[in-house]
Amino acid sequence: MSKVFALIKKEAHRQITGLEMIPSENYVSEDVLKALGSILTNKYSEGFPGRRYYGGNEVIDEIEVYASELANTLFGTKAAFVQPYSGSPANMAATMAVCNPGDVVMGLALTSGGHLTHGANLSFSSIFYKAVNYNVGKDGKIDYDSLERLAKQHQPKLIWAGTTAYPYKLDYEKYAAIADAVGAYLIADISHISGLIVGGVHPTPVNHVHIITTTTHKTLRGPRGAMILVTEKGLQKDPDLKSKIERAIIPGLQGGPHNHQTAAIAVSLEEAFKPSFKKYALQVVKNAAVLAKELGTISENHLVLKDLSELGFGLGYQAQVALEYAGITVNKNTIPGDKASPFYPSGIRLGTPALTSRGMKEADMIKVAAWIKRVLQEIKGLDLPTEQEKRKDFIKDIKKLLVKNKNLQKIKAEVEDFTKKYPIPGLYKHYGTKNRL
Ligand SMILES: Cc1ncc(COP(=O)(O)O)c(C=O)c1O
Structure with a gap:
């Protein structure tokens, strides 16, 4: 038996006997683990359901369509892309879909609880785009007034509403008023709180933003992975949004999807219902x-x-x-x-x-x-x-x-x-x- 299994056992011991309190971590169910460890990892499926570059994808198509349908029903969205390998590539694909290199993107500063991919130094989001950061105020809460001032001044193409180290609820209505006033795309990155939104204990951004991105492995309690969701408001702003996101995922950024991961996402979405x-x-x-x-x-x-x-x-x-x-x-x-x-x-x-x-x-x-x-x-x-x-x-x-x-x-x-x-x-x-x- 591979040495790796002894190491997995060691890690299992750590996970069982300690208190895991990293807020972006969770324990997935046995069914999620089974799907993740399945033979679906054997298959190449570049492309999207019904439009693959390889043969033999009838079943994979069914799995991916099923996962997308579950996501749309759960979040009330119009299109769901379940192929992003993880949260950061999902955010990169979403950015590529709505921005050209050099466009202004705005996100919460890392030091205020924002994520790397929302315009932090050394991230693609500030290397290929002109990043402007907004901050929290002295009370630790997002300073929507200064966000508005910065948006008017810099006229961003995209504003991120998302956090990675922020203990308060987000006011998506305020974000939308600011983004709409400057004609920016608004993306809610709900990675940390997607499980809370599904559970009805955090407001949903679905009626206020154009796109939602989320990892699937945090409060949503799925495998490591991510989704990009398009809202009704997003399609109204840009009827081509779906195809722009598809192009950004492949050929823009990725090759073959991780089908075992897609299946495990579907299992976790079933559980979230x-x-x-x-x-x-x-x-x-x-x-x-x-x-x-x-x-x-x-x-x-x-x-x-x-x-x-x-x-x-x-x-x-x-x-x-x-x-x-x-x-x-x-x-x-x-x-x-x-x-x-x-x-x-x-x-x-x-x-x-x-x-x-x-x-x-x-x-x-x-x-x-x-x-x-x-x-x-x-x-x-x-x-x-x-x-x-x-x-x-x-x-x-x-x-x-x-x-x-x-x-x-x-x-x-x-x-x-x-x-x-x-x-x-x-x-x-x-x-x-x-x-x-
Ligand atoms: C808000 C937010 N977006 C994106 C990500 C990136 O996810 P990943 O680590 O899967 O690339 C994270 C991860 O911490 C996050 O908190």
Whole structure:
């Protein structure tokens, strides 16, 4: 047997015994895993249903049409493209469909919680397009007034309404008023919140935007992948939008679609129709609200952004490492107006989608928050050096220091014990790993 299976077993152990709190992660169902691991990976299918470059695609066509139909029904859209390999290529294809190189694109700044593909430095979105970023205000919320001013000034061809580290609801009506006033395409990138939208716990952008993009592997709880959805409003603005998106996907950007992934997306969309998914989405939000409150902040969705400045300077990385040693996985994150560094920022980003998939509820979030607070006590005094040249060595030493910390080891044991009550969905048993270790 391949060495890889031993490594998968090792990773399964990590996923079972720890608290996965990266807000963009989740546990997929056994059926999603089965479709993803199926023989559909064997087939080449360049093109679209009924229009393939290769023979033998009758069944693949049925699968792709089925996935698209499910997506359109679920999101209330007019066309659904399920071939993008992942969120970033979906966003690139959507941009290519509506912009020419050099056009102005506007998106929320990375440091304000935006995504790389919405116009960040070093991303295709600022290399091939003229990127203008808008920001959150002092209250941490999107500053729609400054967005409007910037839009009037720069006349973008495309405005992105989407976030990757933002704990509040988005006001798509405000976005639409701004985009319509300057004649821009408006794309909602709902990657983080698509499951919440389907579950009815976040407003849908469908009547306000021209295109929706989403990854399928976050709150939507599908395989890694993405979709581009065209709205009625999008077709009214541009009747050719569907063919422009098709051309951007192939030949613009991709070759053969990942049919196993398409099938797994279809399975996850079927699951998202079930009443149990609505309950899940509601619980994700309830859990995040409790978690945020316990940590002294606010969440209106699935995600908590915790500013650690009250504990010291630039503690995000140290917190990430300490939490990892305590069996709690989160990621370091910049906070609005961060005074530390984008690499070693002042906050952490955490969320409840994966824990909620294990069946955890509000009372569990209080326990989880208590562990997090105990861990954070252990990094007090480990402030990021203000002198740039000292940072590299300091960061190297952090791991060595924290790995020996007895309190973190004790918390890890408590966390492991706690996770025994909450099996993870999925095929763990196929890797020779029992959920109860
Ligand atoms: C809002 C948003 N868009 C796009 C992406 C990119 O997705 P992927 O990592 O699948 O390329 C992400 C991923 O974090 C995201 O949060």
